[in-house]
Every structure is written in C-alpha cells, then in structure tokens.
Amino acid sequence: MPSNSPTVWKFELEKTLQACTHDYRDLALEQAQALAEPPSALTALRMIHHSHPYLINGFSPLEKETANLYDWSRAEVYKEISGSRRVTVAVTDDGLADSVRERHDGRKTFVKALETKMTMSQLTEKLGRSADQDSFIYYLQSQDGNIYRDQPSSSGPPELEAFQKYFKRDVSWMKEAIGKQAEAVNLWIGDSRSTTSLHHDPYENIYHVLAGSKTFTLLSPLETIHLDQRFYPPSTLKRSPSGQLYPEYDYPNPSCGPRIPWVENLCLPRSARSISVTLHEGDTLFLPAGWWHRVEQEGGEEGIAVAVNYWYPSEIHPERYAYERFFRRIAIMSGMEGLIPPMGDEESINSEENDDPDR
Amino acid sequence: MPSNSPTVWKFELEKTLQACTHDYRDLALEQAQALAEPPSALTALRMIHHSHPYLINGFSPLEKETANLYDWSRAEVYKEISGSRRVTVAVTDDGLADSVRERHDGRKTFVKALETKMTMSQLTEKLGRSADQDSFIYYLQSQDGNIYRDQPSSSGPPELEAFQKYFKRDVSWMKEAIGKQAEAVNLWIGDSRSTTSLHHDPYENIYHVLAGSKTFTLLSPLETIHLDQRFYPPSTLKRSPSGQLYPEYDYPNPSCGPRIPWVENLCLPRSARSISVTLHEGDTLFLPAGWWHRVEQEGGEEGIAVAVNYWYPSEIHPERYAYERFFRRIAIMSGMEGLIPPMGDEESINSEENDDPDR
Numbered sequence: 001m002p003s004n005s006p007t008v009w010k011f012e013l014e015k016t017l018q019a020c021t022h023d024y025r026d027l028a029l030e031q032a033q034a035l036a037e038p039p040s041a042l043t044a045l046r047m048i049h050h051s052h053p054y055l056i057n058g059f060s061p062l063e064k065e066t067a068n069l070y071d072w073s074r075a076e077v078y079k080e081i082s083g084s085r086r087v088t089v090a091v092t093d094d095g096l097a098d099s100v101r102e103r104h105d106g107r108k109t110f111v112k113a114l115e116t117k118m119t120m121s122q123l124t125e126k127l128g129r130s131a132d133q134d135s136f137i138y139y140l141q142s143q144d145g146n147i148y149r150d151q152p153s154s155s156g157p158p159e160l161e162a163f164q165k166y167f168k169r170d171v172s173w174m175k176e177a178i179g180k181q182a183e184a185v186n187l188w189i190g191d192s193r194s195t196t197s198l199h200h201d202p203y204e205n206i207y208h209v210l211a212g213s214k215t216f217t218l219l220s221p222l223e224t225i226h227l228d229q230r231f232y233p234p235s236t237l238k239r240s241p242s243g244q245l246y247p248e249y250d251y252p253n254p255s256c257g258p259r260i261p262w263v264e265n266l267c268l269p270r271s272a273r274s275i276s277v278t279l280h281e282g283d284t285l286f287l288p289a290g291w292w293h294r295v296e297q298e299g300g301e302e303g304i305a306v307a308v309n310y311w312y313p314s315e316i317h318p319e320r321y322a323y324e325r326f327f328r329r330i331a332i333m334s335g336m337e338g339l340i341p342p343m344g345d346e347e348s349i350n351s352e353e354n355d356d357p358d359r
Numbered sequence: 360m361p362s363n364s365p366t367v368w369k370f371e372l373e374k375t376l377q378a379c380t381h382d383y384r385d386l387a388l389e390q391a392q393a394l395a396e397p398p399s400a401l402t403a404l405r406m407i408h409h410s411h412p413y414l415i416n417g418f419s420p421l422e423k424e425t426a427n428l429y430d431w432s433r434a435e436v437y438k439e440i441s442g443s444r445r446v447t448v449a450v451t452d453d454g455l456a457d458s459v460r461e462r463h464d465g466r467k468t469f470v471k472a473l474e475t476k477m478t479m480s481q482l483t484e485k486l487g488r489s490a491d492q493d494s495f496i497y498y499l500q501s502q503d504g505n506i507y508r509d510q511p512s513s514s515g516p517p518e519l520e521a522f523q524k525y526f527k528r529d530v531s532w533m534k535e536a537i538g539k540q541a542e543a544v545n546l547w548i549g550d551s552r553s554t555t556s557l558h559h560d561p562y563e564n565i566y567h568v569l570a571g572s573k574t575f576t577l578l579s580p581l582e583t584i585h586l587d588q589r590f591y592p593p594s595t596l597k598r599s600p601s602g603q604l605y606p607e608y609d610y611p612n613p614s615c616g617p618r619i620p621w622v623e624n625l626c627l628p629r630s631a632r633s634i635s636v637t638l639h640e641g642d643t644l645f646l647p648a649g650w651w652h653r654v655e656q657e658g659g660e661e662g663i664a665v666a667v668n669y670w671y672p673s674e675i676h677p678e679r680y681a682y683e684r685f686f687r688r689i690a691i692m693s694g695m696e697g698l699i700p701p702m703g704d705e706e707s708i709n710s711e712e713n714d715d716p717d718r
Contacts, residue, residue, distance in 0.1 A: 006368070023681035042401055049676075319383060319679070323683075326376070326378070
C-alpha cells in the first residue's frame with residue numbers, strides 16, 4: 001500500500017487506472033465485428049449489450065418501392081428531390097465543424113461552423129471534384145433530424161422532409177430491439193475536405209453510406225483517460241467584412257459563460273487503442289453510444305460523400321453509469337487533467353479552484 | 360485534492376467509493392420488477408442487460424403433457440418418480456450448507472455440508488412438519504445439474520434423471536435470448552430449517568418454486584463493499600463416533616491449502632441496500648449473474664419447500680469486468696478489508712503479506 005507521499009498515491013492510482021484499461025483490452029475485440037446480413041432484433045439487442053462496433057452488410061435505409069428510382073451516389077438525385085427548398089449548411093475554412101482552435105490573442109476556443117442556407121443545387125455545386133471551389137468548405141450536417149425527428153420542432157418540419165418518401169423512418173431491428181423509434185434520422189452530404197474531430201454521442205447510432213466512403217476511428221469509452229479533454233469557451237464562425245471566417249465568442253465574457261468539453265488534438269496518443277472501420281457505399285456501421293469517433297470521408301464517382309444515420313435513445317444502465325463516474329473521479333484524483341468531472345461534481349471542483357489562493 | 364496524509368487519501372477514496380454506490384442507487388430500482396407473464400426472448404435479453412431482478416408470473420418449468428399428473432406440492436410425487444434411486448443429500452446441524460463457523464480451537468473455517476446418499480422416500484421422511492426428526496437437517500441441493508446438465512459427468516447420468524420427462528430441459532425464452540442451453544437444471548428439496556448464507560453465482564438464474572415459499576434477500580454486485588468477505592480454510596462436516604457433526608479441514612495444514620472467500624455475517628450491515636422477494640408456489644425469479652443472495656424458505660401444505668432452477672452461462676462483458684476489478688482494487692487501496700482481490704492480484708497481495716516483518 002502507498003506510503004506517505006501524494007506522488008506515490010497518485011502513481012498507484014494511475015497504475016490501477018491503467019490496469020483497468022488493460023483488463024478491458026484483454027477481453028474486448030480488437031476489431032469491429034462483421035455481420036454478413038442485417039441482424040434480428042435479438043442480435044441487435046446483443047450488439048447494444050456488448051457495446052462494441054459492428055459492420056453490417058446488406059442493410060438498406062431506402063424504402064423498397066422507391067429505392068431503385070435513383071442512383072444514390074449521384075448529386076443529381078439530391079438536387080431533384082430537394083428542389084428549391086433551402087437547407088442549413090455548415091461552412092468552415094478548415095473542414096472541421098466543432099473543433100478547438102487558437103485565436104489571434106493566443107486563447108483557445110471551441111469553434112462551431114458558420115451556418116448558412118442554400119438549395120441542394122447550390123450545395124452540390126460547391127462539392128466534389130469539379131466543384132466551384134471558393135476558399136470555404138461546405139457540409140450538410142444539421143443533425144437535428146433533418147429527414148425525420150422524434151419530437152416536433154418549433155423551427156417547423158425537417159428541412160429534408162422531401163426525402164421521407166425515400167428513406168425509412170426506422171431501422172426495423174433497432175426499433176424492435178430498443179422498443180422506441182429513432183430520435184433523429186439525418187442526411188449528411190459533403191466531400192473529402194470535411195472531417196470531424198474526435199467526439200462521442202449519447203445515442204446508439206446506425207450509420208449507412210450512400211455515396212463515397214467514410215473511415216471511422218473508434219475508441220471505447222474506457223479509452224477516455226488516454227485522451228485530453230478540456231473545457232473551452234464556445235465560439236461560432238462569422239464572416240468578416242473582407243469575407244474571411246473568424247471565431248466570435250458566443251458569450252461576451254468567455255470566462256463566465258458555459259464551457260464546452262472537447263479534445264483538441266486531432267492525432268491520437270500512442271497510448272490509446274483505436275479501431276478503424278472504412279464503410280463503402282452500401283455498408284452500415286453500428287456505433288455504440290458513448291464510443292469516441294472521428295470520421296474522415298472520400299467522395300465517390302462524383303466526388304460527394306453521402307450518408308444517412310439513425311440515432312436511437314441509449315438507455316442509462318445504473319451500474320455502468322456509476323462505474324463510469326467513479327472511474328473518472330479516480331482519474332482526476334490521480335492528477336490526470338484531461339478528463340471532465342462527472343456532472344454534478346463541476347461545482348465542487350470550480351469552488352476549489354476559486355478557493356485557491358494562488359489564483 | 361488530498362494532502363500528504365495516507366489517512367486523508369484513504370478517506371477520499373472511501374468517499375469516492377460511497378459516491379459510486381449512491382450513483383448506482385440513485386438510478387437503480389429499489390424493488391424487483393414484476394412481469395405479469397413470461398417474457399419474450401427479447402424482453403429476457405433486456406432483463407439480462409438490465410441486470411436487475413424480475414419476478415415472473417405464469418411461467419411453468421413443467422412439461423405440458425405430464426404437468427397435471429401430479430400435485431407438485433406433495434412429497435408423494437417426488438418419492439414416486441425417484442423410486443429406489445439413491446440421491447445426494449446435504450446434512451448439517453444448523454441448516455446452513457456453505458457457511459463460516461468458529462472451530463473449537465477458535466479458528467474460523469468455511470464449512471460444507473456432509474453429503475450422504477438416500478432414497479427420496481427416506482429424505483421426505485426427514486422433512487416437513489411431521490418429520491421423523493433426528494438432530495440433523497437434510498437438504499437435497501446437489502447443484503450439479505441433478506435433473507439435466509450441459510456436460511456429461513464422469514459420475515454418470517444426473518441423479519434425478521427420472522424427472523426429465525416432467526421438467527423442461529430449458530426455459531425457452533432464456534435459451535433463445537442467450538443462444539445457449541442451460542448449464543444445469545437442479546431440483547431443490549428441503550424444509551424451513553435450511554437457509555443459505557449470502558453468496559453469489561456466476562450464472563443467470565431462473566428460479567421457480569413448486570412447493571412452499573422462498574424469500575430471497577438480494578444485493579447488487581455494487582453492494583460488495585458494504586459486506587465483509589474474507590478468506591477461510593475449507594472444511595467438510597464429518598460424523599464423529601458419538602454421532603455429532605464436526606468440521607474437518609479439507610487440507611491437513613489449513614494455512615497452506617486453498618482458501619475460500621465468504622461472507623461470515625448472516626445479518627446485513629445497515630449500510631447495504633437489499634431487495635427482498637418472496638416467491639410462492641408457481642412464482643419464478645430471474646436472479647441476474649453476480650447478484651448476492653440469501654434464501655430462506657417455508658414449507659407448503661406438507662411442510663416441504665421444493666424449487667427447480669435453471670443456470671444459464673453469463674457472458675463476460677469486457678467493460679463491466681474491467682470496472683468491477685477496478686472498483687475492488689480501489690476499495691482495497693482505501694483500506695477496506697472485506698473484499699477479495701481480483702483474480703490475478705492475489706499473489707502480489709500474498710507476497711506483500713509474506714514480506715511483512717511482523718508476521
């Protein structure tokens with residue numbers, strides 16, 4: 001047992017945290033599982049219970065009756081269906097919506113994309129190999145149930161409502177396994193210039209590629225201690241009079257407003273173990289709730305990358321919830337800084353910070 | 360963050376362990392869930408995923424064709440089916456098979472029942488209200504698949520093979536949910552004098568009461584830190600020349616042989632949160648793998664308590680496995696003594712003990 005020194009205690013805790021990672025890695029599969037055909041509801045529930053990624057072959061999110069009307073790898077299709085309806089598109093100068101960057105004043109901030117509205121025709125002209133390229137990068141990625149959503153929104157019907165007759169409302173085996181319908185069904189349209197930074201979502205995710213390919217880098221929730229998650233004041237990209245994009249703080253005083261926990265680094269540390277999965281046209285990924293992921297994409301024949309995803313509510317498992325918070329608390333006690341405290345603990349930590357006479 | 364003193368560190372760890380228990384209790388249900396009818400395979404898998412006890416109504420382990428041939432609350436039935444076949448019966452003087460007791464020399468030992476063979480007719484004469492009571496307590500509790508087992512045994516067919524035509528080989532919804540057949544199907548026959556001490560099994564358990572009633576006291580695996588589990592050298596009850604039962608060590612030198620982790624105390628500490636469920640004739644309990652349980656029973660009309668149970672293999676969940684070991688390691692670091700170290704850690708702990716100059 002540790003002796004007097006806090007250094008020794010911290011070291012012992014860190015060793016125990018590493019042992020936890022190793023225990024997990026000893027038993028967890030090192031690759032995504034592959035299913036040759038879509039699962040039954042029972043197998044789907046087993047996937048959710050395992051909380052491990054699965055690559056699923058043979059599933060289509062397209063309604064049978066209208067699936068063959070179009071070649072879904074072509075930009076033409078999306079223009080035709082969407083027509084003159086204007087849709088929300090994320091605009092960035094680096095292809096990264098939601099990421100940390102350093103401002104001119106040297107301070108770091110969590111930056112969200114500029115949002116703009118345009119028709120699908122305007123969007124597709126900006127995408128792909130023959131794109132009318134200005135210096136910006138465009139990505140249709142409004143993850144608010146842009147095709148279908150569970151709850152009606154005050155902003156009206158989904159922007160891509162016209163796609164409802166082509167896309168299924170639910171993945172039947174997920175709906176049956178979970179006993180609830182998808183909270184959001186989203187269409188994603190971009191090209192190889194857009195990437196996501198590392199993040200996780202609280203949903204069981206069924207992700208299907210319609211055009212191009214997507215490469216997911218996946219890390220289990222137990223790898224969190226190998227990442228460097230910190231709090232940043234949020235900004236949103238704005239267009240300057242000269243036409244440049246720059247991040248503007250969402251709150252006048254960035255030290256006071258809410259802060260967003262995010263992982264800045266785009267490279268994975270060597271200590272983290274990840275799983276890489278590339279989805280080609282027609283492939284589907286089951287991405288379990290809470291898993292970290294970063295997505296890179298390549299355009300298909302016409303240079304566009306298109307996907308549709310289904311987000312299902314993730315049930316809170318009391319044991320897992322308690323253990324996960326415990327794990328993070330111990331990691332913070334061990335001196336690891338790249339972890340966010342469990343919800344409800346922030347205040348005690350903040351007030352400790354405030355009590356610090358050195359500040 | 361803790362300062363220099365190991366006492367402060369241990370206190371902080373203990374606080375964090377208690378917070379983990381509270382996080383769990385905040386979300387977990389305080390009672391067993393009740394199902395008005397047997398679940399579908401999907402619901403059964405959800406029960407396993409929840410890892411929470413369920414009381415199930417309307418399930419019968421009896422084969423439809425032969426179920427109504429007998430009144431299964433009567434001792435006569437078991438005598439008739441079993442005939443002259445001799446079966447293994449546990450004999451104790453205190454009704455506790457598998458428990459810790461103090462020997463005459465003041466040392467504590469884990470005691471297993473004396474095993475004897477007798478016919479069902481001889482057994483039932485020793486049970487119930489009108490029993491031919493000697494000073495001993497008898498319990499048919501050979502949990503080796505005494506009706507059916509998954510693997511053939513060198514000791515031959517199950518002792519209660521004659522019951523196979525009356526009892527189902529599997530609980531259909533469990534078999535379908537898990538994708539495997541029951542590892543063991545066991546018949547238990549005793550009376551109110553037999554009780555189990557607190558323990559847990561690594562199986563998903565379907566437990567059905569045929570005669571009398573059974574009261575389960577259940578604690579989730581996260582309550583382990585509130586118990587006092589220690590290692591004891593094993594003994595087995597033997598009959599002395601004067602006819603008394605006494606525990607004899609299984610290994611000549613009790614300090615050298617393997618030791619059994621067990622909870623001595625029959626009363627629950629006030630800090631532990633438990634769930635109590637009473638099963639009456641015809642009721643079924645789903646007892647999740649790893650849950651602590653203690654069982655008390657009352658005889659029915661003829662004073663006997665009879666149950667049948669199905670043990671299904673529990674799948675190892677890498678995340679849960681890693682967290683559970685982590686939780687125990689931190690509890691041990693915090694100075695809690697009533698926990699057994701995770702498998703593989705014993706050696707380092709034993710060698711530390713051996714290095715102790717005070718020993």
